[in-house]
Amino acid sequence: MGSAGNGRNKARGIVLKALALIGGAILLRKLTRSATRWDHARVVANALSGEKFSYEQACRDPTNYFNLRMLTCPAAVMLDGSKVLYFEQRFYMVKPCSKEMKCDVEVGSYAIRDVEEYKNFCERPKSQRPQAEEVIEDIAEHLNTIHLSRCQRGKRCLYEGSTPPGGFPNSWNGASYCTSELAILRNGEVHTWDRGYNDDGTQVWGGKAGPYEFKPTHNSSFSDMYSPLNFAPVVSLEKKIDDSFAMRDL
Numbered sequence: 001m002g003s004a005g006n007g008r009n010k011a012r013g014i015v016l017k018a019l020a021l022i023g024g025a026i027l028l029r030k031l032t033r034s035a036t037r038w039d040h041a042r043v044v045a046n047a048l049s050g051e052k053f054s055y056e057q058a059c060r061d062p063t064n065y066f067n068l069r070m071l072t073c074p075a076a077v078m079l080d081g082s083k084v085l086y087f088e089q090r091f092y093m094v095k096p097c098s099k100e101m102k103c104d105v106e107v108g109s110y111a112i113r114d115v116e117e118y119k120n121f122c123e124r125p126k127s128q129r130p131q132a133e134e135v136i137e138d139i140a141e142h143l144n145t146i147h148l149s150r151c152q153r154g155k156r157c158l159y160e161g162s163t164p165p166g167g168f169p170n171s172w173n174g175a176s177y178c179t180s181e182l183a184i185l186r187n188g189e190v191h192t193w194d195r196g197y198n199d200d201g202t203q204v205w206g207g208k209a210g211p212y213e214f215k216p217t218h219n220s221s222f223s224d225m226y227s228p229l230n231f232a233p234v235v236s237l238e239k240k241i242d243d244s245f246a247m248r249d250l
Contacts, residue, residue, distance in 0.1 A: 037096035052214035073122035076132035103147035
């Protein structure tokens with residue numbers, strides 16, 4: 001009788017432990033889900049930050065693509081936790097999508113109040129940059145917002161998305177609106193595709209062949225990139241904004 005009772009007590013103890021573990025796992029999953037909204041925003045902000053080049057793409061197809069440098073760096077953190085990044089004459093603001101929206105991360109693009117103050121921002125020592133309080137004050141006109149969603153398993157990307165249907169107002173080079181697409185890949189690449197259209201729906205700036213593919217720099221490819229034999233010289237995106245978004249004949 002005693003041994004049978006002990007056996008039942010042990011079995012009951014095992015069942016209770018199993019239930020406790022299952023309950024703990026469910027609770028942890030719930031807690032994790034509530035925290036991942038900001039985790040997604042952090043992953044996207046980190047993926048956008050740093051130095052990347054479209055060198056390989058420019059070598060494959062020099063007719064349609066320049067060898068561009070994409071240089072992005074953290075600039076400030078808003079009171080609500082949104083991360084502000086500096087990116088070539090504009091700010092990115094990265095934050096989770098609101099719960100009502102069918103997306104995971106918002107990447108908003110904003111003009112800068114005094115662009116000259118931010119020239120070479122990412123390349124300066126932090127002590128010589130505008131400080132976080134100044135950055136927040138210098139966030140000006142909202143340009144567009146891209147809504148990113150997690151990619152399904154098996155795809156090359158981590159996140160992908162675009163501006164809403166109809167895009168956002170834009171008057172550059174005869175455009176009336178613009179659209180943007182963005183993809184964050186698992187291997188660290190960032191793919192971007194910005195285009196402008198006039199009232200008739202005709203594309204008036206931006207690439208026609210597809211998105212730019214920016215890859216993180218590796219030491220060997222970085223050395224090759226600046227070789228005198230290289231036919232794809234580096235063009236800053238800052239310069240590209242000024243004179244290279246115009247349609248190229250394809």
